[in-house]
Amino acid sequence: xxxxxxxxxxxxxxxxxxxxxxxxxxxxxxxxxxxxxxxxxxxxxxxxxxxxxxxxxxxxxxxxxxxxxxxxxxxxxxxxxxxxxxxxxxxxxxxxxxxxxxxxxxxxxxxxxxxxxxxxxxxxxxxxxxxxxxxxxxxxxxxxxxxxxxxxxxxxxxxxxxxxxxxxxxxxxxxxxxxxxxxxxxxxxxxxxxxxxxxxxxxxxxxx
Amino acid sequence: xxxxxxxxxxxxxxxxxxxxxxxxxxxxxxxxxxxxxxxxxxxxxxxxxxxxxxxxxxxxxxxxxxxxxxxxxxxxxxxxxxxxxxxxxxxxxxxxxxxxxxxxxxxxxxxxxxxxxxxxxxxxxxxxxxxxxxxxxxxxxxxxxxxxxxxxxxxxxxxxxxxxxxxxxxxxxxxxxxxxxxxxxxxxxxxxxxxxxxxxxxxxxxxx
DNA sequence: TCGTGTATTTACCAAATGGTAAAATAAATA
DNA sequence: TATTTATTTTACCATTTGGTAAATACACGA
Numbered sequence: 001x002x003x004x005x006x007x008x009x010x011x012x013x014x015x016x017x018x019x020x021x022x023x024x025x026x027x028x029x030x031x032x033x034x035x036x037x038x039x040x041x042x043x044x045x046x047x048x049x050x051x052x053x054x055x056x057x058x059x060x061x062x063x064x065x066x067x068x069x070x071x072x073x074x075x076x077x078x079x080x081x082x083x084x085x086x087x088x089x090x091x092x093x094x095x096x097x098x099x100x101x102x103x104x105x106x107x108x109x110x111x112x113x114x115x116x117x118x119x120x121x122x123x124x125x126x127x128x129x130x131x132x133x134x135x136x137x138x139x140x141x142x143x144x145x146x147x148x149x150x151x152x153x154x155x156x157x158x159x160x161x162x163x164x165x166x167x168x169x170x171x172x173x174x175x176x177x178x179x180x181x182x183x184x185x186x187x188x189x190x191x192x193x194x195x196x197x198x199x200x201x202x203x204x205x206x207x208x
Numbered sequence: 209x210x211x212x213x214x215x216x217x218x219x220x221x222x223x224x225x226x227x228x229x230x231x232x233x234x235x236x237x238x239x240x241x242x243x244x245x246x247x248x249x250x251x252x253x254x255x256x257x258x259x260x261x262x263x264x265x266x267x268x269x270x271x272x273x274x275x276x277x278x279x280x281x282x283x284x285x286x287x288x289x290x291x292x293x294x295x296x297x298x299x300x301x302x303x304x305x306x307x308x309x310x311x312x313x314x315x316x317x318x319x320x321x322x323x324x325x326x327x328x329x330x331x332x333x334x335x336x337x338x339x340x341x342x343x344x345x346x347x348x349x350x351x352x353x354x355x356x357x358x359x360x361x362x363x364x365x366x367x368x369x370x371x372x373x374x375x376x377x378x379x380x381x382x383x384x385x386x387x388x389x390x391x392x393x394x395x396x397x398x399x400x401x402x403x404x405x406x407x408x409x410x411x412x413x414x415x416x
Numbered sequence: 417t418c419g420t421g422t423a424t425t426t427a428c429c430a431a432a433t434g435g436t437a438a439a440a441t442a443a444a445t446a
Numbered sequence: 447t448a449t450t451t452a453t454t455t456t457a458c459c460a461t462t463t464g465g466t467a468a469a470t471a472c473a474c475g476a
Binding site: 013015016019050051053054057058 | 422423424425426
Binding site: 013015040041042052053056061062 | 462463464465466467473
């Protein structure tokens with residue numbers, strides 16, 4: 001038995017790799033839609049095209065799937081922030097960060113909704129990861145932005161709230177897609193324009 | 209039997225009024241935390257201090273509680289936008305709108321998370337209400353903002369995306385409170401500053 | 417092709433969950 | 447006070463759900 005969380009696994013076979021990926025992809029679909037409590041193993045099994053006992057052959061249980069999924073996505077989710085470069089031009093760096101976050105929301109809406117849902121219901125699973133990986137990175141990048149402002153290369157404002165507003169505005173397009181779709185039902189140029197608008201918004205705030 | 213959805217109800221007694229409110233308040237707590245699928249009648253019953261059969265004496269079922277709750281909150285939720293006044297000073301009006309939304313997020317975080325969760329998982333219940341009540345209001349207020357911009361009283365930008373960014377940035381403080389709390393764990397002036405930051409952000413965008 | 421470990425299915429379980437029927441209790445009214 | 451009506455409890459039920467045991471089918475190297 002593979003038994004996911006056991007460390008000293010030999011070599012995951014092709015079938016194992018394929019099925020674990022199938023399960024995690026199905027779980028992403030289901031967990032991002034219904035949350036941990038609302039999701040069922042039967043849903044995940046159906047989505048993955050496997051039987052329920054079969055997915056329990058690859059994972060120790062519902063929680064194991066969930067935790068594995070969150071872990072697997074967190075690094076990718078933090079990448080855009082990690083790429084904020086102290087050596088670059090401040091405004092360009094921030095606008096590029098906004099664009100990267102927007103691209104991620106557009107390209108990985110399910111991942112965005114998965115995280116959003118987790119945090120919405122209290123981050124019970126995410127909290128350890130947020131503290132371990134996210135918090136230090138957040139602190140460091142806020143300090144960087146503060147430096148840019150102190151040296152007059154960026155209009156002064158609260159770096160923390162700046163970050164919050166960048167996440168909020170970009171992830172909004174993934175997390176609230178259902179609402180946006182309803183509101184823009186008849187509008188012609190639906191979906192586009194976000195990138196230009198956000199550039200305008202944050203340029204207006206940060207340009208010296 | 210009261211039987212919630214039945215229209216020709218006589219007069220709700222004091223007990224009925226009190227218990228229905230208790231149940232809806234408990235449901236707000238539970239649904240906002242776990243979503244419709246994740247919430248259970250037992251949780252709601254425990255939170256309300258009533259037995260499960262007893263809450264089913266006041267409501268037709270889980271879905272009835274949920275729908276009643278969404279309906280009861282929607283008007284309140286739309287009020288800040290409704291108050292956008294064509295006769296006021298444009299920038300002042302918008303900044304006041306931002307402040308009202310921020311106040312609502314701070315004062316009613318459970319309501320904010322309830323709606324956020326609903327939309328996150330596809331707005332299956334909300335969609336009709338959004339189309340009926342929200343969409344026309346949204347359209348009207350976007351047109352108003354567009355007028356302000358066309359007459360040069362506001363810096364031109366996309367009104368729809370402006371609205372999206374106002375909702376995103378303000379509701380973020382309710383919907384992602386768990387994350388903010390973790391990230392600001394050590395910071396001293398936690399929680400405050402949002403109002404000033406958002407005023408700066410949207411002033412920078414909209415000032416002519 | 418044979419055997420051995422891998423993968424999958426079948427048949428279950430116990431607990432949780434949404435919901436009901438009817439008895440018992442409390443309020444209101446005649 | 448008697449009696450009717452509104453409310454609450456007790457005892458259930460059928461389905462769903464997370465999970466398991468054991469039997470079966472499959473892959474793959476010797």
